[in-house]
Amino acid sequence: MANKVFHVMYDDDQKLMDAARALVSKGIRVKDVFSPFPVHGLDPVIGVKRTRLAIASFMYATTGTLLAIFGTWYFMIHDWPMNIGGKPSFSWIENAPAFVPVMFEFSVFCGAHGMALTYFLRNGTLPGMPASNPDPRTTDDKFVMEIVTEQNGGMSAAEIENLIKGTDVYELSIKEY
Amino acid sequence: MTHDKLQFEVPSGVKKWSSIFMGIGLIALIGGYMVDHTEHHQYWWANILINGFFYFAVALGAMFFYALQYATEAAWSAMIKRVFEAMFQYIPVGIGILLLVLLAGQFHIHHLYHWMDPNVHDINHADYDAVIAEKKPYLSAWFFWLRMAIYALTFVYFSRKFREWSIQEDAVGGTELHFFQYRKGAVFLVFFAVFSSTMSWDVLMSIDTHWYSTMYGWYIFSGMWVSTMTFATLSIVWLKKLGYFPNVNDSHIHDLGKWMFAISMLWSYLWFCQYMLIWYSDIPEEVTYFKERYDHYMGMMWTIFFVNFAVPFYSLIARDAKRNTKFLVRAGVIIFVSHFFDFYLAVIPGTTHGHETFTGWFEMGLFIGFLGLFVRMFTTALTKANLIPIKHPFLDESTHHSI
Numbered sequence: 318m319a320n321k322v323f324h325v326m327y328d329d330d331q332k333l334m335d336a337a338r339a340l341v342s343k344g345i346r347v348k349d350v351f352s353p354f355p356v357h358g359l360d361p362v363i364g365v366k367r368t369r370l371a372i373a374s375f376m377y378a379t380t381g382t383l384l385a386i387f388g389t390w391y392f393m394i395h396d397w398p399m400n401i402g403g404k405p406s407f408s409w410i411e412n413a414p415a416f417v418p419v420m421f422e423f424s425v426f427c428g429a430h431g432m433a434l435t436y437f438l439r440n441g442t443l444p445g446m447p448a449s450n451p452d453p454r455t456t457d458d459k460f461v462m463e464i465v466t467e468q469n470g471g472m473s474a475a476e477i478e479n480l481i482k483g484t485d486v487y488e489l490s491i492k493e494y
Numbered sequence: 495m496t497h498d499k500l501q502f503e504v505p506s507g508v509k510k511w512s513s514i515f516m517g518i519g520l521i522a523l524i525g526g527y528m529v530d531h532t533e534h535h536q537y538w539w540a541n542i543l544i545n546g547f548f549y550f551a552v553a554l555g556a557m558f559f560y561a562l563q564y565a566t567e568a569a570w571s572a573m574i575k576r577v578f579e580a581m582f583q584y585i586p587v588g589i590g591i592l593l594l595v596l597l598a599g600q601f602h603i604h605h606l607y608h609w610m611d612p613n614v615h616d617i618n619h620a621d622y623d624a625v626i627a628e629k630k631p632y633l634s635a636w637f638f639w640l641r642m643a644i645y646a647l648t649f650v651y652f653s654r655k656f657r658e659w660s661i662q663e664d665a666v667g668g669t670e671l672h673f674f675q676y677r678k679g680a681v682f683l684v685f686f687a688v689f690s691s692t693m694s695w696d697v698l699m700s701i702d703t704h705w706y707s708t709m710y711g712w713y714i715f716s717g718m719w720v721s722t723m724t725f726a727t728l729s730i731v732w733l734k735k736l737g738y739f740p741n742v743n744d745s746h747i748h749d750l751g752k753w754m755f756a757i758s759m760l761w762s763y764l765w766f767c768q769y770m771l772i773w774y775s776d777i778p779e780e781v782t783y784f785k786e787r788y789d790h791y792m793g794m795m796w797t798i799f800f801v802n803f804a805v806p807f808y809s810l811i812a813r814d815a816k817r818n819t820k821f822l823v824r825a826g827v828i829i830f831v832s833h834f835f836d837f838y839l840a841v842i843p844g845t846t847h848g849h850e851t852f853t854g855w856f857e858m859g860l861f862i863g864f865l866g867l868f869v870r871m872f873t874t875a876l877t878k879a880n881l882i883p884i885k886h887p888f889l890d891e892s893t894h895h896s897i
Contacts (some may be wrong), residue, residue, distance in 0.1 A: 358896070371813065402774060414770045 381427025519863010555722030564679030751816030
């Protein structure tokens with residue numbers, strides 16, 4: 318039996334939320350939802366795990382701090398010692414307060430850029446990447462819920478279709494792949 | 495909508511322990527006076543000033559946060575606003591203690607404030623001090639006491655009125671009184687913006703009379719605010735553990751944790767900015783403040799900075815940590831005590847110049863004594879009104895707070 322994918326379209330975020338709750342309570346696993354804006358409270362309903370982006374960001378920022386410490390030491394103390402404002406002590410730690418702004422800014426820089434790139438990469442939305450959403454109307458005012466038979470082993474395609482039709486559907490398209 | 499418990503009853507343990515704490519404070523007060531050998535019992539007075547200001551600041555910060563919630567129309571905090579209200583009921587007592595210490599200075603019982611000595615303004619006197627004499631217009635007795643009177647009246651007036659309107663709202667309901675308080679909150683913030691700055695110059699910065707910093711007001715204000723948020727968080731976690739506030743959920747606790755984290759970072763930022771600019775430019779008239787601390791309190795100064803920065807940063811940065819009350823309580827206790835020592839270091843070097851002896855039991859005894867007084871007044875004030883503002887227009891939104 319070929320796998321089937323259901324693209325269920327709704328025209329209102331509240332209808333989408335109600336439908337998601339109803340389907341999940343019947344044991345259906347929703348693969349993904351495409352929406353023009355973040356729908357508050359949808360993630361826990363369809364079982365999306367909390368993002369680990371914050372942890373990644375913390376690690377990028379820590380890398381930035383360490384790089385800045387190394388950089389200030391190498392440029393200002395080791396390679397070519399600088400005498401600025403009468404502070405030529407040839408010691409990183411004694412000049413540390415002056416380097417704190419650099420450390421701070423570089424941590425923020427690395428944290429923010431690393432986080433943004435990771436986000437784009439993970440979502441597949443880097444510039445030039447092909448769009449993965451099933452219907453261009455989801456970038457306007459429609460919401461599409463994607464359900465695949467593969468993830469709902471306990472149910473036949475007809476059963477799933479029946480359950481979907483019980484919700485306030487705007488449009489339904491079923492494809493085989 | 496029903497809430498389980500509206501009437502707070504002070505647990506007998508709290509009554510007992512706050513009395514014991516006040517007793518410890520009294521013993522420390524008497525014992526400290528006897529063992530203090532600094533001139534005019536300077537160190538003893540300085541410690542009363544530190545505690546007087548610190549707990550007054552915690553209460554004042556609560557009133558600031560309360561007014562801020564009204565002015566910004568914040569809804570999430572509607573349910574816990576009585577906690578802040580109970581905290582700022584300490585303001586009349588707090589400012590009374592503060593004025594007592596300042597009055598003793600005015601009558602030359604102690605010399606915490608160098609500029610209160612009239613001889614330093616007299617050009618013919620041996621003690622004449624040109625730098626202080628130049629500041630005479632601002633630091634003259636009449637102007638100083640006029641400012642003090644204005645601060646006291648404003649703060650006491652608002653602490654009484656905010657409470658009165660809030661309790662009135664429980665009976666009346668509706669939105670008229672709410673928007674009235676919204677406007678009054680904004681008015682208070684205008685006064686607070688000026689007075690929190692000038693008061694920190696008057697009471698704390700003028701101790702190091704030869705020195706001034708334009709960041710000092712902000713630095714003291716952030717220290718006050720983070721102590722307030724920490725005390726509020728600890729007491730809300732405690733009240734919830736006792737079975738009050740059944741509708742305070744993870745999101746409220748998370749938000750309180752965010753405040754502790756964010757204002758700790760604000761404090762660290764301001765502390766470091768003030769320090770770094772003075773360190774870098776290295777101008778004699780500016781470095782006096784840090785020279786004093788470097789000479790006698792080097793270890794303490796850096797310990798306070800790193801504890802107040804690193805403990806909240808590394809323990810509260812994660813979302814799960816802010817939602818974990820065990821984490822919050824442990825970090826909170828460290829932050830609260832450490833910020834007390836921040837105020838300690840704002841006062842002591844300029845008053846005793848390293849000639850005092852740090853006994854430990856005296857300083858901590860007084861801190862505990864004031865804590866007992868503060869907690870007693872706080873818990874008593876909590877019993878005097880519904881624990882939850884039952885007719886607050888944002889109460890429903892606050893109950894369903896979810897982030």
